[in-house]
Amino acid sequence: MGLRFAFAGGREGWSRALLTAVGVGLGVSLLLLTAAVPSALSARDAREEARSDWSYDSRTEPKKGDDTVLVVRADSQFREQSVRGRLVEPEGARAPLPPGVKEYPRAGGMVVSPHLKELLSSDAGKLLRERLPYDVVGTIGRQGIVGSQELSYYATVPDMKAKYPDSNVMRLAKFGNPQTKQATEAPDPILVLLTLIVIVVLLMPVGVFISAAVRMGGERRDKRLAALRLVGSDGQMTRRIAAGEALAGALLGLVFGAVFFLIGRQLAGSAELMEVSVQSEDLTPSPLLTLLVIVAVPAAAIGVTLFTLRGVVIEPLGVVRTARPSRRRLWWRLLLPVAGAGLLYPMLGQGRTGGDFNQYLVVGGVILLLIGVTALLPWLVETTVARLGSGPVAWQLAVRRLQLSSGNAARMVNGVAVAVAGAIALQMLFAGVGGAYTSDTGKDPTRAEMEVQVPSYTQITAYTAALDKTDGVGRAVGLASTYMGDEKYFKSEDGSGGYIRVTLGDCASLKEVAVLASCKDGDVFRVPGGADGYESDSVSVAPDASGTGGDDVGMLKAGNTIYYSTDDEGKTLSRWTVPAGVRTVRAVDDPTGDRRFGILMTPKAMPKGIADTSFGSVFVTLDDSVPDAVERARNTAAALNPTHEPMMWHETETSDEYAKIRTGLLVGATCVLGLIGASLLVSQLEQLRERRKLLSSLVAFGTRRRTLSLSVLWQTAVPIGLGLILATGIGVALGCLLLGMTGSRIGFDWAGILTMTGIAAGVVLAVTLLSLPPLLRLLRPDGLRTE
Structure with a gap:
């Protein structure tokens, strides 16, 4: 029956299901993209290995024959992009071909990656064309480039040993099989810790947004459930129907998520972030992770719905939510961050020499601290708005609305608060340990660049x-x-x-x-x-x-x-x-x-x-x-x-491994920031839809549109302000714990902290401005019409 209410309950039912599906779908798409990252990175590494042309031991170099080729590196940099260049000289008809190359070009010709070909044919690549005085005669196939936006070429140059006697010209009998591989070092515990924290911090807001999405339209849903009680359903049956309705939105959200994932996958194949690009075909999540998402999201929808209905009494004549609710209790909410800190405490002072960090304690501790934000924020919003007093009409409308439904306001900004808390902790951690991975080159750029x-x-x-x-x-x-x-x-x-x-x-x-x-x-x-x-x-x-x-x-x-x-x-x-x-x-x-x-x-x-x-x-x-x-x-x-x-x-140089983790954080944060904005916009539109009749009534009684618009802005600004304050406190505490674990000096990067909170506030402000056009369309007296 819940499924039928979602899809066959008229405009009210399917519009709520559609909004829920969009919110859930955005989260699901990001989860699928995240699950596809390992396969994309593995594919990149495999293609890099397959085209390897570096011999670590000149004593094992093959003898000249018709099955050998001479190769020398000719890498370059064009503006902010790296250019992978190889000069080649096939020594016979059976010379080995690098992956993606069907045949070697004639002398003076080159085969290029698709993106390099596009750049060379544009006005932006004029200077690069001067640097590569070869004729473009072909394109490298996808097997020969690690990312869709890579700039790469192979150019045939005769008599290389004579032309470049001081360069490392190598003779190869095959690509992709270096004779001697370099020994791999044990992973740095602090870099492993950074990776774990980045993954947890980026994925936590996704889970929060999905849980918030399945609770959209809760008040109207409860009123419909009261009508079910009137025709004979008992409390347990009513809750199961509510769970079925949430399940419908979650299942539709999986479909939307798959569509969003395919769109994002295609866009990712034509984009580059922080000099990292992938091929669309590589973004394929593993079957196990995909199955986990398919099972976890509907299960979470059912669980969250049943959990939120635990304190709601649905009776045949109404919902006992409209009465003054009981005050939220603080003590059990404090247990979550305290427990998280307790899990991290045993690893304080461990540093780089204390062995590997316990991954389960690290993940568990960080998750509990971040969940603590979602638990404490509703209490903080409720306690604060209960003490807010009189003011302009717009302020009074906003405060009264927050006093009646502080939980909805807190849920809307929970994801933002979690993201900001995690970002602040990571900002402190990166700033604290960055010195260990950044060294002074001793060079003076003022004397030579x-x-x-x-x-x-x-x-x-x-x-x-x-x-x-x-x-x-x-x-x-x-x-x-x-x-x-x-x-x-x-x-x-x-x-x-x-x-x-x-x-x-x-x-x-x-x-x-x-x-x-x-x-x-x-x-x-x-x-x-x-x-x-x-x-x-x-x-x-x-x-x-x-x-x-x-x-x-x-x-x-x-x-x-x-x-x-x-x-x-x-x-x-x-x-x-x-x-x-x-x-x-x-x-x-x-x-x-x-x-x-x-x-x-x-x-x-x-x-x-x-x-x-x-x-x-x-x-x-x-x-x-x-x-x-x-x-x-x-x-x-x-x-x-x-x-x-x-x-x-x-003046300084940074460790490659540290730089890769930092780049991964920036790429992931960009995606999460997009999810934050989109999810907030969906939540805002859903709340406006639920209050359509109320807003129309106020307009019918002569309330100015400017006043109502300001009230909506205050309804967003107050919870987000409280959320950012709480997120800053939790984020700084988590950052101090993480710095203590790495053995670094505890310091506060206030510029970074203010930047993170400012970005979050900017996203919320942008979402609020985007919601004004639909709000103005709702502010009409004919919104009171009903059937």
């Missing part, structure tokens, strides 16, 4: 000149390094003997590493120091008070002979005689934060062959006033050597 690695000083002049001429580059300086020493250093297997570092560069570049009063091409300088470094064994000079060293210059005494290598193996040695007049200068930090002690040489002073075996970098400062200055510099570097990706400098 980009570093381009150069194989040797021989090529630095060309690199520096080309980058200097690039539009958007302010300045480019090149420095290279190598070593000199005695014969023992080069001939001994253990590297013993005297040696010294040599820095090569022109005068302008050497001024980046030392204080030079004067400098001309042909000068040689000595930089003493490095008491804790490798130069101290060779340069036996201790710096004096001025920091420029004493009189004993060690191996750098004029007329001494020092050796240097002219091949990469260090077997062919040449001699260099220390000239007279080597000046001693003081070192300063170079752009990387390093101090280069040893010898500084200008080009004319460099002995023959030393530049060929050095290794160097060009440090680039950019002109921010030029649009896309970074991309222009990258284009110049790629034209010189596409296999050496320029590095952008940052």
